[in-house]
Amino acid sequence: MDSALTTIGLPIALAIIMFGLGLGLTLADFRRVGKHPKAVVVALACQLILLPAVCFGLVVLFDLPALLGIGMLLLAASPGGTTANLFSHLFHGDVALNISLTAVNSVISVVTLPLITNLAISYYDRGDDVSLPLSEVLQVFAIVLIPVAIGMLVRNRSQGFAELMDRPVRIGSALVLAILVLGILLDERENVGDYLADVGLVAATFCAISLVVGYAVPKAFGEVEDQAIASSMEIGVHNATLAIFVAVEVLDSTEVSVPAAVYSIFMFVFAALWGTLLTRRTAGDRVPTT
Numbered sequence: 001m002d003s004a005l006t007t008i009g010l011p012i013a014l015a016i017i018m019f020g021l022g023l024g025l026t027l028a029d030f031r032r033v034g035k036h037p038k039a040v041v042v043a044l045a046c047q048l049i050l051l052p053a054v055c056f057g058l059v060v061l062f063d064l065p066a067l068l069g070i071g072m073l074l075l076a077a078s079p080g081g082t083t084a085n086l087f088s089h090l091f092h093g094d095v096a097l098n099i100s101l102t103a104v105n106s107v108i109s110v111v112t113l114p115l116i117t118n119l120a121i122s123y124y125d126r127g128d129d130v131s132l133p134l135s136e137v138l139q140v141f142a143i144v145l146i147p148v149a150i151g152m153l154v155r156n157r158s159q160g161f162a163e164l165m166d167r168p169v170r171i172g173s174a175l176v177l178a179i180l181v182l183g184i185l186l187d188e189r190e191n192v193g194d195y196l197a198d199v200g201l202v203a204a205t206f207c208a209i210s211l212v213v214g215y216a217v218p219k220a221f222g223e224v225e226d227q228a229i230a231s232s233m234e235i236g237v238h239n240a241t242l243a244i245f246v247a248v249e250v251l252d253s254t255e256v257s258v259p260a261a262v263y264s265i266f267m268f269v270f271a272a273l274w275g276t277l278l279t280r281r282t283a284g285d286r287v288p289t290t
Contacts (some may be wrong), residue, residue: 001127008201011143011245011249013176013241014143014241014245015143015146015147016082016147016169016172016241017169017172017176017179017241018143018145018149018151019148019149019150019151019169020129020151020165020166020172021102021106021147021148021151021170022147022148022149022150022151022153022154022155023151023152023155023162023165023166023169024085024099024151024155024162024166025099025148025151025152025155026152026155026156027152030173036097036100036227038221038222038223039094039097039218039223039227039231040097040100040101040104040182042217042218042221042223042231043097043101043218043230043231043235044101044104044105044108045219045253046213046214046215046218046231046235046268047079047080047101047105047234047235048105048108048112049282050213050217051076051206051209051210051213051235052073052076052077052116054206054209054210054272055072055073055075055076055206056073056076056120056211057189058072058202058205059072059073059120059202062198062201062202064202065198065200066124066126067126067130067253067255068195068198068199068255068256068258068259069120069123069124070117070120070121070124070126070130070251070255070256071199071243071247071255071256071258071259071260072121072199072202072203072206072259073116073117073119073260074113074116074117074120074243074246074247074251074256074260075238075240075243075259075260075263076110076116076206076238077112077113077115077116077117078101078109078113078239078240078242078243078246078260079102079105079106079108079109079113079238079239079242080098080101080105080233080234080235080238080239081237081238081239081240081241081242082239083237083268083271084098084102084233084234084236084237085098085099087104087233087237087271087272087275088229088230088234090275091229091233091275091276091278091279092225092226092229092279093226093227093229093230093232093233094226094227094229095230097226097227097230097231097234098230098234101181101230101231101244102234103148103236106145106148107145110145113246130251130253130256139250141196143245144215144236155239163271173190176224176241179250191255194266195255195258195262196262199258199259199262200262202259203262203263203266204266204270206263207236207263207266207270208266208270210235210236210269211232211233211235211236211271211274212232212234213235214228214232214233214234214236214276215228215229215232215278216228218231218232219232229275229278232274232278233271233275234249236267236270236271236274237267237271238260238263240260240263240264240266240267241262242255243259243260244257244260245259247260
């Protein structure tokens with residue numbers, strides 16, 4: 001997949017998406033973490049520890065080929081995406097919590113993403129042909145964090161412009177991801193049937209588990225409904241664009257990017273269905289009895 005779509009278009013697309021994320025962030029979003037520490041800690045524990053462990057279990061259980069297994073764990077290590085905020089808004093989640101989680105996890109993932117991915121590479125003993133060196137990791141997160149900082153600066157200078165651009169950027173982010181997924185599947189069209197057979201069930205299962213765990217665990221810890229919904233969307237809706245970028249541009253493997261592409265297909269459908277189910281259940285609970 002060594003084409004203009006990846007070498008030029010993918011970094012620009014990722015930068016634009018992260019700029020859009022920055023347009024929705026303020027320093028208050030980081031300070032808010034201190035006001036709701038339990039909600040943040042529970043969600044981050046699920047996202048950074050529990051779900052990567054679940055993903056690894058699925059990879060081993062389904063005996064995935066090495067590169068697809070690495071791709072699944074790369075996806076599991078990726079933070080929540082901007083689309084998580086949109087789903088949270090649609091289904092009455094605590095969007096402020098989503099924004100705070102995205103902000104914090106995007107910074108933490110500078111460490112956790114290469115750590116988890118390199119552990120996967122070591123598990124499959126593929127260090128000779130697949131590597132994630134520190135210099136490349138720093139370049140990736142420069143592309144991620146610098147546009148976020150610029151977006152935050154723009155919001156600070158012109159909140160009206162930031163709010164005006166919010167919806168177009170979200171729609172554009174979804175379109176960019178759709179184009180990337182289509183491009184990957186077309187590039188791997190000779191193998192796409194085998195890939196779907198190998199990783200489709202794993203990706204779908206992991207997506208469903210992520211959404212349910214992201215809701216159930218915060219509820220078990222006493223979080224209110226809107227915070228549990230926010231956590232569910234944040235944990236279940238990954239920044240697949242970042243995973244694809246790392247796979248294609250850093251690991252130099254389109255095959256490693258396939259799990260993120262396949263997961264994205266399930267991610268949009270499952271998040272919409274799960275959010276609808278939660279909304280209807282909550283609405284039903286609020287119906288007064290006579």
